[in-house]
Amino acid sequence: MATVDRRNLLRAAVAAPLVTVAAEPAAAHPAARPAAHPQRFALAVLPDTQYLFDADSADPAPLRETFRYLIEQRDVVFMTHLGDITEHGTAEEIALAGDCFRRLDGRLPYSVLAGNHDVSGDDQRGSTAYLKEFGPSRFAGRPTFAGASPDGYNSAHLFTAGGRKWLVLALDWRISDGGLAWADGVLKAHPRVPAIVTTHDLAYADDAGVAALSEHGSRLWERLIRGNDQIFLTLNGHYWPPGRTVLRNDAGHDVHVHITNYQDRYYGGAAMIRLYTFDLARDTIDVETFAPWFLGRKPAARTPLEAETVELTGPADRFGLPIDFDARFAGFDPPALPAPRPARSVVDRHTAAYWRFDGAGQAVTDGSVVRDLSGNHNDLFVRRLANSAQNVLTVSTAHHIAQPAHASLHFDGGKNPDRGAVLHTAPDAALNSMKFLGGYTIEAFLKLPEPFAGDHAWMGLLSWEGRSGYAGKTSGWSPLEPTCSLNLSPERFLQYVVYPADRDADPTSWSHALPTGRWMHVAVVNDAHRTVVWIDGSKIARNPAQPSRGIATLGRPFVLGATSFDLKYGQGFYGWIGDVRITTRALRPDQFLTATT
Incomplete structure (x- = not known):
């Protein structure tokens, strides 16, 4: 039977006062009439x-x-x-x-x-x-x-x-x-x-x-x-x-x-x-x-x-x-924003990697390093795609209101010409080969621009490099796609594709159309049995029920800002990415990075 093209399948589906008066006791007049x-x-x-x-x-x-x-x-x-x-x-x-x-x-x-x-x-x-x-x-x-x-x-x-x-x-x-x-x-x-x-x-x-x-x-x-x-x-x-x-x-x-x-x-x-x-x-x-x-x-x-x-x-x-x-x-009553939270408040023994972009003098020129604050040395290194200009990647003060760090990276990637930037781990980083057989949680804050102009279909947010066919996977869209990636469809549907470590399968989660112009928190949670994607603390509908344990990593770098195909990058992410954390266990929503206590 011919392999189903998950991307074309989605396209087809979409087509088809000066005087102040004190209050009387609550018994006489209720102090408030709370809405439902x-x-x-x-x-x-x-x-x-x-x-x-x-x-x-x-x-x-x-x-x-x-x-x-x-x-x-x-x-x-x-x-x-x-x-x-x-x-x-x-x-x-x-x-x-x-x-x-x-x-x-x-x-x-x-x-x-x-x-x-x-x-x-x-x-x-x-x-x-x-x-x-x-x-x-x-x-x-x-x-x-x-x-x-x-x-x-x-x-x-x-x-x-x-x-x-x-x-x-x-x-x-x-x-x-x-x-x-x-x-x-x-x-x-x-x-x-x-x-x-x-x-x-x-x-x-x-x-x-x-x-x-x-x-x-x-x-x-x-x-x-x-x-x-x-x-x-x-x-x-x-x-x-x-x-x-x-x-x-x-x-x-x-x-x-x-x-x-x-x-x-x-x-x-x-x-x-x-x-x-x-x-x-x-x-x-x-x-x-x-x-x-x-x-x-x-x-x-x-x-x-x-x-x-x-x-x-x-x-x-x-x-x-x-x-x-x-x-x-905001002009007369600016929202009270929570103070930045130190890395130590969101890192524990289960944290495999944690990156944020508010470090003093954080640079994003080619070769610059974004430190892994988990202490596991999974640092990210900056590289621009093709001949992309410096402004395709900049440090921004924009951030999600519940984000621990008050900073993000702004990516100005695109398809034509191949434009963008990636941040990748070193060839010998421990994260490259981790299988996460006991479960995992991948979290990221992101924002899509308003208006969301241009052709940014199938841009990637993050991925592990590696041809899935080399991991012995034949069930998916192509043996040349990576073993794990988080992408955005032409309809702005978030797509999480993973090839589990324990079987030849490619369970894929799909979200609703993501909004533009506002920050979101995305969490991919795997409990060693099944993968569930959450957006802003809400579980999305299209999480496959099929079993999924771990990630079939091949020892190649983890990448932020793009998804590879056949080990090549055709475009970079377009928008903002804030804090990213990878944890070696399944977290509850009250344990996500958005939790302030």
């Missing part, structure tokens, strides 16, 4: 509910259902209202709304602000029915309440989710100069906290959903938002249709400007909410818009108008918002 997932939480946004509180045609039933829904959702940690709570701002309308909002008290933290239908004039208007019902006294003692402006119409709220604090500024629809100074003071009092500005009138949108600042919004932008890098998101109602845009602040960072308002929809919007689900693991905010009042009804029982309003899926209502949170907040 530590890196995922939701902010609920509720715009103009005015038609539900409109004199004698008021009907708060939709809002009560929305509140019931939000209270039951563990991922929702805070709700913010965008103003125009009522239609006329009368004492009767305000009182009815206030009673409805009491359903949230002590159950879900929230903020409110006044819109033009609730009040008139700017925030120096004095006492109003709105202020008596929704002023600072309503929130006093709440754990998330961080204070209010002296006039009482602007408030600040702090909540904790996803391992950090977040600030919501709820600003009056016509904030005064004094109010702006107060808001700026709140930001300066919490200089490391990312902030969301909520107000009633900031931006409007055209029919295509493209937003632009209103006259009042331009004032807010110039006087408060653009100069405070903490503000990364603004939310307002007032106008319809909904829309969004991205503005660039004075620090050169994005500020996302969003309008959400559905009062023009059936039943005055039916207390429709927008959920902003922050997913810190994916660096994304997922946005969705729906009406819990209609969602709770059986589909067959919904009227046509209810059915078309239950959820909005247009580009202004349902979308993903990619945000690299660490990078976006």
